[in-house]
Amino acid sequence: MRTLIKNAKVLIDNKTETGIDLVIVDNILISMGKNIDNEADKIIDATDLYVLPGLVDAHCHLRDPGYEYKEDIESGTRSAARGGFTSIACMPNTNPTADNAAVVRYIIEKASQKGIVNVYPVGAITKGLEGTELSEMGTMKEAGIVAVSDDGMPVMNGDVMKKALIYAKQFGLPVISHCEDINLTDGGSMNEGVVSTLMGLRGIPSSSEDVMVSREILLSEYTKVPVHIAHVSTKTSVELIRQAKRRGAMVTAETCPHYFTLTEKACLGYDTNAKMNPPLRSEEDLKAVIEGLKDGTIDIIATDHAPHHIDEKNVEFEKAPNGIVGFETALALGYTFLVEQGYLTLSELIQKMTVNPARMLKIDKGTLECGKAADLILVDFDNGYRIDVSKFASKSKNSPFDGFKVKGRVISTMVNGKIVYQK
Amino acid sequence: MRLASKDLLGLADIEADEINLILETAKEMKKIVASSMKRVNYLQGKTVINLFYENSTRTRVSFELAAKYMGAQAVNVSVSTSSVLKGETLIDTGKTLEAMGTDIIIIRHSQSGAPHFLAKNVKSAVINAGDGMHEHPTQALLDMMTMRETFGTLKGLKVAIIGDISHSRVARSNIIGLLKMGSQVNLYAPSTLMPIGIDQMGAKICPTIEDAVEDCDVVMGLRVQLERQKKALFPSTYEYTRFFGLNPENIKGAKKNALIMHPGPVNRGVELTSSLIDADNSVINMQVTNGVAVRMALLYLLTGREEA
Numbered sequence: 001m002r003t004l005i006k007n008a009k010v011l012i013d014n015k016t017e018t019g020i021d022l023v024i025v026d027n028i029l030i031s032m033g034k035n036i037d038n039e040a041d042k043i044i045d046a047t048d049l050y051v052l053p054g055l056v057d058a059h060c061h062l063r064d065p066g067y068e069y070k071e072d073i074e075s076g077t078r079s080a081a082r083g084g085f086t087s088i089a090c091m092p093n094t095n096p097t098a099d100n101a102a103v104v105r106y107i108i109e110k111a112s113q114k115g116i117v118n119v120y121p122v123g124a125i126t127k128g129l130e131g132t133e134l135s136e137m138g139t140m141k142e143a144g145i146v147a148v149s150d151d152g153m154p155v156m157n158g159d160v161m162k163k164a165l166i167y168a169k170q171f172g173l174p175v176i177s178h179c180e181d182i183n184l185t186d187g188g189s190m191n192e193g194v195v196s197t198l199m200g201l202r203g204i205p206s207s208s209e210d211v212m213v214s215r216e217i218l219l220s221e222y223t224k225v226p227v228h229i230a231h232v233s234t235k236t237s238v239e240l241i242r243q244a245k246r247r248g249a250m251v252t253a254e255t256c257p258h259y260f261t262l263t264e265k266a267c268l269g270y271d272t273n274a275k276m277n278p279p280l281r282s283e284e285d286l287k288a289v290i291e292g293l294k295d296g297t298i299d300i301i302a303t304d305h306a307p308h309h310i311d312e313k314n315v316e317f318e319k320a321p322n323g324i325v326g327f328e329t330a331l332a333l334g335y336t337f338l339v340e341q342g343y344l345t346l347s348e349l350i351q352k353m354t355v356n357p358a359r360m361l362k363i364d365k366g367t368l369e370c371g372k373a374a375d376l377i378l379v380d381f382d383n384g385y386r387i388d389v390s391k392f393a394s395k396s397k398n399s400p401f402d403g404f405k406v407k408g409r410v411i412s413t414m415v416n417g418k419i420v421y422q423k
Numbered sequence: 424m425r426l427a428s429k430d431l432l433g434l435a436d437i438e439a440d441e442i443n444l445i446l447e448t449a450k451e452m453k454k455i456v457a458s459s460m461k462r463v464n465y466l467q468g469k470t471v472i473n474l475f476y477e478n479s480t481r482t483r484v485s486f487e488l489a490a491k492y493m494g495a496q497a498v499n500v501s502v503s504t505s506s507v508l509k510g511e512t513l514i515d516t517g518k519t520l521e522a523m524g525t526d527i528i529i530i531r532h533s534q535s536g537a538p539h540f541l542a543k544n545v546k547s548a549v550i551n552a553g554d555g556m557h558e559h560p561t562q563a564l565l566d567m568m569t570m571r572e573t574f575g576t577l578k579g580l581k582v583a584i585i586g587d588i589s590h591s592r593v594a595r596s597n598i599i600g601l602l603k604m605g606s607q608v609n610l611y612a613p614s615t616l617m618p619i620g621i622d623q624m625g626a627k628i629c630p631t632i633e634d635a636v637e638d639c640d641v642v643m644g645l646r647v648q649l650e651r652q653k654k655a656l657f658p659s660t661y662e663y664t665r666f667f668g669l670n671p672e673n674i675k676g677a678k679k680n681a682l683i684m685h686p687g688p689v690n691r692g693v694e695l696t697s698s699l700i701d702a703d704n705s706v707i708n709m710q711v712t713n714g715v716a717v718r719m720a721l722l723y724l725l726t727g728r729e730e731a
Contacts, residue, residue, distance in 0.1 A: 194620025198435070200535035200557025200595060203619065270536035314544075316513060316534040318555075 001026055001041050003417065008046035008378070010368065014347040022051060024374040027417035031370055046378055049411055052350055053368045054086025054117075054375035055331060058254055058357035059151070059176070059230055059302035061323070062088075062119070065106060066095025071307040071395050073107065074114040076327075079305070079394035081421035083327035084410040086375035087118040087358070087365045088305075092129070093152040099124035099135040101143035108144045116420040117413075118375070120146040120363060122176065125164045129153045132160060134167055141171045146361045149176035151230060152277075154212055156182055158219065165225040174360055176228045179212035179237070180278065189318045191264040191279040199267065201317060204279050206234040213237040217244040217251055226250035228360055231304050233259045233278040235288035242297040252360050254300035257333035258324065258400070259289045266400055272313045272320035273400040276306070290343050299356045301349070303330045307396030325399045328392050333401065335381060335408030346381070378412040385409055393421075426724050430542040430549040433558035434600040442604060446568050448720035449713070455492060456715050465723050466495035469526045473499045474516070475552070476532045481687060481711060482552050482561070486529050489718035495526075513537060517545045526726060530554075548725045556590050561721065562686050563596035565714040567604065569706050570641055572713070573682060578605035583635045583677070584626075585669055586645030586694055589616040589656075593686045594645055598626045611635035613667055615656040632667070636677040643684040644669050644694040660693055670696045682706050 005022040010032065012020075021036040022029060062076040071079070080088050090107065092098030098107065104121050111119035123145035124135045129152065137148055148168050155161040155177070168175045185208045190196050192203025213229055217240060220227040232238060232255045241253045258276065263283050266274035274280055292298040306323020313320050334353065338344040344352075358366030368376060387404045389397040413421035424444050428436065455463055471490040473483050483499065490497035500520070511519075513532075520528060527548045530538050535555030542549040553559040571577055582601055588594045588610055598608050598621070608626040610617065611634075622628050629635035636642050647663060657663050674681070683695070683705040691697050699705060 192619055194623045197618040197620045198595075198624065200555050200592060202556075270539050314514065316532070316540055317536045318534050 001417070002039070003042045003044065004036070004038055004040035005044045005046050005051055008049060008051040010051050011347050011350060014345070016346070020051070024417050027373055029368065029370055029372060029374040029376070032368070044378070044412070048382060049378045049380055051368070052377050052379055053354045053366050054377050054413065054415065055084045055353045056357040056361070056363070056366045057085045057088040057303050057305070057327070058300050058360060060088050060090050060305035060326065061093065061307070062090040063307060064094065064110065065103065069395070070309050073110045073119065075393065075395045076305070076307075077111070077115040077117045077119065078421070079325070079327045079392060080117045081413040081415070082393040082410065083303075083329070084331050084377040084379065084413055085117060085327055086377070086413060086415045087120065087363065089120045089122050089146060089361055091122050091149060091151040092124040097124050097128050098122070099127050099129070101136065101139045104140050104143040104145055117415050118365070120361060122147045122149050122151070124148065125150045125155055125175065126160060131155045131157055134160070134164060137168055137173055138171050141173060145173065146363060147174040147176055149178065149230065151176065151178045154178050154180040154182060158215060161216070162219050162223060165219060165223045165227065169225045172362070174226065174228055174362065176230050177212070177216045178230050179209050179216060181208045181211050184208035184211065189275060189279075190267045191281045193264060193282055195264045195267060199270070206236060206281060206285065209234050209278050210236040210240065213240050217241070217249055220251055221249050224250070226252065229253040231256050231259070231278055231302070232289065232292065232298055233281050233285060235285045238288045238292035238297055242292065242295070245297060252299045253292070253297065254302040254357070255289050255293065255298050256302055256304045256326065257330050257337070260286060260293065261333050261337050262400060267317070270317040271400065272315065272317055273324060273398050275317065275320050275322055276304070276324055277322040290338070293338065293352065294343050299352065300360060301330065301334055301352045302357065303327050307394050308398050309396060310398070313398045323398070325389070325392060325394045325396055328394065329387055329399060329401045331379070331410065332387070332406035332408035336406040340407065374414055374417040376414050377410055380409045380411055381407055383407070383409065425727070429725070430538070431560055431721060431725065432538050432542060432549065432551045434560045434563055434596050434603065435558065439603045442564070442567070442600060445564055445717065445720050445724060446571060448724060449564070449568050449716040452719035452723070453713065453716035455719070456712065461492050462494065463492065464494045466490060466493035466726055469495040469726050470524055471495045471497045471527045471529065471722065472520050472525050473497065474520065474528055474530045475500070476502045476530070477553070479531055479552070481714065482531065485711070485714040486552065486718050489715050489722055492715070493719055493722060495722070513541055514544045517541045521545045521547050527722060550721065550725070553592055555592065556595070557592055558596045558599075559592040560596050560600075561714070561718055562593050563600040564721070565710055565717040566597055566643070566684060566686070567600055568713045568717055569684065569710050570682065573706070574640060577601065580606040580641060581609065581639040582606050582641040582643065583609045583611070583639045584643045584645065585611045585632060585635060586667065587616045587648055588612045588621060588645070589618045590648045591645050597643070598624055602626070609635040609639065611667070613657045613663070632669070632673045633676055636674045639677045639681055641682045641684060642669060642674050642677050646686060646688065647690055647693055664693050668694055668696070669699055671698055674699075680704050684710060687711070
């Protein structure tokens with residue numbers, strides 16, 4: 001099977017080249033260049049469209065096993081494909097928890113049968129995400145995990161985190177830290193500030209994130225083991241990571257589209273679709289996150305795709321679970337709010353959504369290279385459209401971005417040479 | 424003139440002229456409360472439900488009497504005897520009550536925003552009788568009515584609010600309402616109980632109790648909400664009284680006949696000394712009477728919206 005993509009725009013050495021043809025034989029991208037006049041079984045006209053490496057998500061929740069009413073591996077990977085993600089790392093807070101090889105094997109097995117994009121499980125740092133006993137990282141690595149994280153819950157005990165770092169290193173597993181001091185969070189449900197005061201909701205101080213970011217950096221420097229900071233949302237965290245990188249600390253960081261597009265004000269009216277953890281922060285924090293993206297302090301844009309059933313979100317604010325659907329809006333939000341605003345070049349945005357997460361996860365993905373599996377997407381950056389949650393491929397529709405006017409629509413997604421999503 | 428919304432969810436959601444309308448109407452209603460008949464037919468054929476997810480004596484009884492004085496059917500649903508204990512959600516409870524022909528649902532709930540959430544999901548009018556740490560609009564309305572009766576206007580009044588501001592929905596509604604009506608609001612609290620950013624709403628955070636009450640027309644103590652505190656935010660009741668309790672000595676700088684107010688129930692000798700509670704210028708009982716009048720006015724205005 002020979003597929004020819006004709007007349008595409010492609011980013012080569014950070015510049016847009018036009019009129020590029022790409023040849024895919026079976027599952028491999030074999031050549032890329034101008035006017036490749038080749039016979040093909042299938043020709044795709046990519047005029048006016050970009051062909052980009054398939055996006056890599058370092059942080060999502062597929063809810064399978066245990067919460068299939070929110071999402072499962074089939075619907076979750078369809079949602080990913082619709083958003084342009086061809087490789088995704090899913091967090092272990094399933095039920096049962098992915099803290100052992102059996103659950104990891106289940107995820108990989110189901111993903112190979114029902115999944116339409118590459119699924120890379122992340123294993124738990126501690127058994128049951130309880131923050132006390134290390135999970136079987138070695139056995140899980142054999143089963144196929146690419147990293148460890150207790151995402152959703154912090155590892156509150158510093159000694160456990162220190163041991164997790166040095167033990168994970170032995171198996172070459174990156175450690176992804178959900179930075180939150182539960183005592184400082186103190187039952188809060190949104191950012192602490194004038195808006196939480198006005199709404200009478202318990203606030204989560206930004207220091208709840210900052211003190212743990214600081215701890216992880218110090219532990220990483222002490223143990224000489226890299227650490228990856230998940231979903232950075234505060235100004236101080238950005239600054240702590242910036243300073244650490246300047247010292248040469250082995251720290252990487254991600255943020256999510258909601259932290260550079262929305263502030264705590266989105267919670268007004270008790271909109272539970274604006275409830276997530278870490279919470280939406282202040283205008284000042286949002287600006288600092290954008291600065292961090294610009295100067296490279298923040299390496300990665302991840303989705304933190306966190307689907308929830310409508311019945312779970314249509315409740316009193318404090319009772320609602322945290323998180324939003326992320327796959328299907330991430331690229332468009334990045335393009336509209338970062339590239340169109342002039343904060344990042346398209347190339348920088350794409351790096352933060354492809355090679356950078358792939359490098360952190362140590363997976364051979366995220367590039368458009370001849371000789372490698374053809375994981376790529378066709379994207380229209382010219383025509384604006386409105387985000388419509390009812391069209392989401394995800395089982396869940398919990399998004400604060402419904403109705404947002406954006407640019408950057410995925411037209412096709414190809415995984416391993418096969419079109420898995422077509423608009 | 425009538426109220427713009429079908430609900431009263433908070434003073435943040437209504438305009439100054441609507442507050443005036445409620446207070447003017449309440450003035451008339453107070454005459455009914457004071458009369459020997461205590462019965463008008465303004466709400467005949469209407470059904471009012473008190474849906475209380477938290478304990479309350481004065482607010483619940485006050486709403487119930489307000490409804491009954493005007494001829495409405497008033498039903499109390501208390502959580503301990505309802506199907507809430509069987510796991511029914513707030514929406515489903517609201518819809519069930521509405522299906523029985525309810526015109527007004529009065530809700531008190533421990534979650535901030537619960538009345539807003541209910542109001543979005545039912546057609547009945549919803550009145551917030553206190554939600555979490557957010558608002559308690561009818562309490563602030565009765566407080567404002569009491570101040571206005573004494574001073575004739577709210578404009579230019581200086582009001583000191585002392586105590587647990589963080590957990591207090593009474594404080595939030597009073598701050599929002601009084602500022603809307605042109606009063607000045609001074610605040611003093613243990614620093615652990617002063618919510619972040621409250622000054623950005625327009626109230627003034629004072630460094631001492633004496634500064635807060637200086638030249639004030641009204642001194643309002645707030646209840647120490649021991650049941651709402653998950654952990655000790657001040658070291659002891661003794662220390663609270665010693666540094667944050669109101670007494671005749673530390674309010675000397677207030678105006679000579681400054682009103683002493685408290686939303687009740689009072690922890691005697693903690694927030695205020697007994698001598699202040701029982702002083703001539705204490706209007707704590709007048710607040711309670713005005714509570715019925717304000718709630719009558721509100722029920723009247725909300726049920727009369729369509730006819731008007």
